[in-house]
Amino acid sequence: xxxxxxxxxxxxxxxxxxxxxxxxxxxxxxxxxxxxxxxxxxxxxxxxxxxxxxxxxxxxxxxxxxxxxxxxxxxxxxxxxxxxxxxxxxxxxxxxxxxxxxxxxxxxxxxxxxxxxxxxxxxxxxxxxxxxxxxxxxxxxxxxxxxxxxxxxxxxxxxxxxxxxxxxxxxxxxxxxxxxxxxxxxxxxxxxxxxxxxxxxxxxxxxxxxxxxxxxxxxxxxxxxxxxxxxxxxxxxxxxxxxxxxxxxxxxxxxxxxxxxxxxxxxxxxxxxxxxxxxxxxxxxxxxxxxxxxxxxxxxxxxxxxxxxxxxxxxxxxxxxxxxx
Amino acid sequence: xxxxxxxxxxxxxxxxxxxxxxxxxxxxxxxxxxxxxxxxxxxxxxxxxxxxxxxxxxxxxxxxxxxxxxxxxxxxxxxxxxxxxxxxxxxxxxxxxxxxxxxxxxxxxxxxxxxxxxxxxxxxxxxxxxxxxxxxxxxxxxxxxxxxxxxxxxxxxxxxxxxxxxxxxxxxxxxxxxxxxxxxxxxxxxxx
Numbered sequence: 313x314x315x316x317x318x319x320x321x322x323x324x325x326x327x328x329x330x331x332x333x334x335x336x337x338x339x340x341x342x343x344x345x346x347x348x349x350x351x352x353x354x355x356x357x358x359x360x361x362x363x364x365x366x367x368x369x370x371x372x373x374x375x376x377x378x379x380x381x382x383x384x385x386x387x388x389x390x391x392x393x394x395x396x397x398x399x400x401x402x403x404x405x406x407x408x409x410x411x412x413x414x415x416x417x418x419x420x421x422x423x424x425x426x427x428x429x430x431x432x433x434x435x436x437x438x439x440x441x442x443x444x445x446x447x448x449x450x451x452x453x454x455x456x457x458x459x460x461x462x463x464x465x466x467x468x469x470x471x472x473x474x475x476x477x478x479x480x481x482x483x484x485x486x487x488x489x490x491x492x493x494x495x496x497x498x499x500x501x502x503x504x505x506x507x508x509x510x511x512x513x514x515x516x517x518x519x520x521x522x523x524x525x526x527x528x529x530x531x532x533x534x535x536x537x538x539x540x541x542x543x544x545x546x547x548x549x550x551x552x553x554x555x556x557x558x559x560x561x562x563x564x565x566x567x568x569x570x571x572x573x574x575x576x577x578x579x580x581x582x583x584x585x586x587x588x589x590x591x592x593x594x595x596x597x598x599x600x601x602x603x604x605x606x607x608x609x610x611x612x613x614x615x616x617x618x619x620x621x622x623x624x625x626x627x628x629x630x631x632x633x634x635x636x637x
Numbered sequence: 638x639x640x641x642x643x644x645x646x647x648x649x650x651x652x653x654x655x656x657x658x659x660x661x662x663x664x665x666x667x668x669x670x671x672x673x674x675x676x677x678x679x680x681x682x683x684x685x686x687x688x689x690x691x692x693x694x695x696x697x698x699x700x701x702x703x704x705x706x707x708x709x710x711x712x713x714x715x716x717x718x719x720x721x722x723x724x725x726x727x728x729x730x731x732x733x734x735x736x737x738x739x740x741x742x743x744x745x746x747x748x749x750x751x752x753x754x755x756x757x758x759x760x761x762x763x764x765x766x767x768x769x770x771x772x773x774x775x776x777x778x779x780x781x782x783x784x785x786x787x788x789x790x791x792x793x794x795x796x797x798x799x800x801x802x803x804x805x806x807x808x809x810x811x812x813x814x815x816x817x818x819x820x821x822x823x824x825x826x827x828x829x
Contacts, residue, residue, distance in 0.1 A: 313741065314741060314744060317732045317736055318736065375731075376731055377729065377731075377752070377755055378730055378755065379752065380752070384711075385709040385710060385729065386709075387711050388708060388709055391707055391709035393731065397709070457707070458703075458736045458737050460738060460813070461736065604736065606739065609740065610676070611677045612674070612676050612741070614676065614677070614678065614679065615675075615676040619671070619674075622667070622668035622669040622748060623668070
């Protein structure tokens with residue numbers, strides 16, 4: 313049976329899209345409700361999210377069979393992929409406007425533009441944050457609508473992806489808050505510390521929540537899923553994906569960061585733990601995208617195991633290059 | 638109205654793979670694309686009570702296809718006569734339809750140039766039927782066992798209507814709600 317139609321660039325895009333969405337969502341929430349008036353500390357996190365969106369979009373487009381005409385994605389009404397692309401573009405545009413509003417602080421050449429945009433910076437970040445939330449939910453919903461795949465077609469998947477996206481966004485904000493182009497003043501330092509303290513607690517809660525959702529999803533598939541889902545879950549729990557799942561995702565991505573957040577201090581909780589959370593989030597997308605098991609038609613697996621490997625080179629020579637194959 | 642369907646008589650199929658070869662020859666398919674594999678689970682039962690049945694597959698041309706609404710570029714579409722097809726001029730090869738199909742009957746060839754791929758699938762020989770409305774798909778014409786019958790389900794006089802109305806038929810994965818339009822006449826009470 314044929315598998316893995318979606319290759320690693322798509323998994324990486326889902327991770328980077330979710331990460332960018334998480335950063336924008338958290339930045340918007342903190343800027344609007346928690347520490348209003350110090351939007352410049354979120355300039356660096358927003359820049360990180362812009363870079364993530366840019367890299368993710370590059371991966372998304374180069375994975376297409378016809379990258380030159382990617383804009384055709386907006387030509388129908390029903391497709392969920394169209395909504396994802398729309399959210400991504402709106403979030404990126406408003407995030408860029410927000411970033412430009414504070415770029416002038418560091419590069420005087422942009423000062424005029426920044427002064428123009430600054431009064432609306434909070435609004436820009438709010439819109440970007442809302443569409444960031446949409447991106448996070450979209451990455452999971454897109455997979456869960458493909459009901460041919462037993463491991464994807466579950467309401468748990470969008471929830472898991474959203475929680476993981478906020479968690480990785482949290483980690484990225486912790487790593488980047490208060491950086492360039494914000495000027496280091498007493499105010500920005502205090503605000504950064506306050507946000508770090510809050511995010512510290514938030515990420516502990518998110519890591520626990522993600523652990524619960526992940527375990528519920530995988531173990532309920534193992535115990536109560538249909539034949540296909542059970543087979544896939546078995547591969548996660550005690551099969552070929554088990555080392556990546558237990559050591560990579562659960563231990564490195566969730567348990568160790570949790571321990572470091574709770575018990576560690578300084579670099580351990582502010583540098584190592586966020587990086588591990590990011591690794592765990594990336595691994596989650598790769599494992600989920602690779603678990604594209606479809607219920608086989610009786611005899612199908614046997615057929616594709618026996619079919620000869622395509623030997624295009626041979627056919628090409630044999631037909632003196634006339635054949636289109 | 639016209640509703641094209643195919644009835645596949647598994648009692649007649651002997652697993653010669655002629656339909657597979659005819660399809661890929663006439664449609665000039667790349668080597669890694671097979672529109673209509675003929676699959677089997679091998680010999681079943683215990684000697685002397687053994688049997689082997691074959692399931693010729695192709696796109697199910699579903700009444701409610703999963704692969705059409707998910708397409709972002711409008712390349713994957715369905716004709717009023719039920720034929721599901723992909724317009725290569727519009728396809729982006731994002732492969733969401735490939736992942737949406739519960740039957741695994743779509744794919745883009747990896748042997749084509751990297752930047753000009755598009756998703757391919759069985760079209761009930763749509764291009765041939767556009768030239769001659771009464772034309773039959775190549776897999777039907779080539780089947781010397783007459784195991785494949787193609788026709789209009791809305792015409793009560795057609796062979797497919799008579800077969801579906803008189804013989805027990807089965808369809809694959811009806812639980813997905815896709816209303817597949819390939820009807821199998823099973824062998825030995827069968828398992829289509």
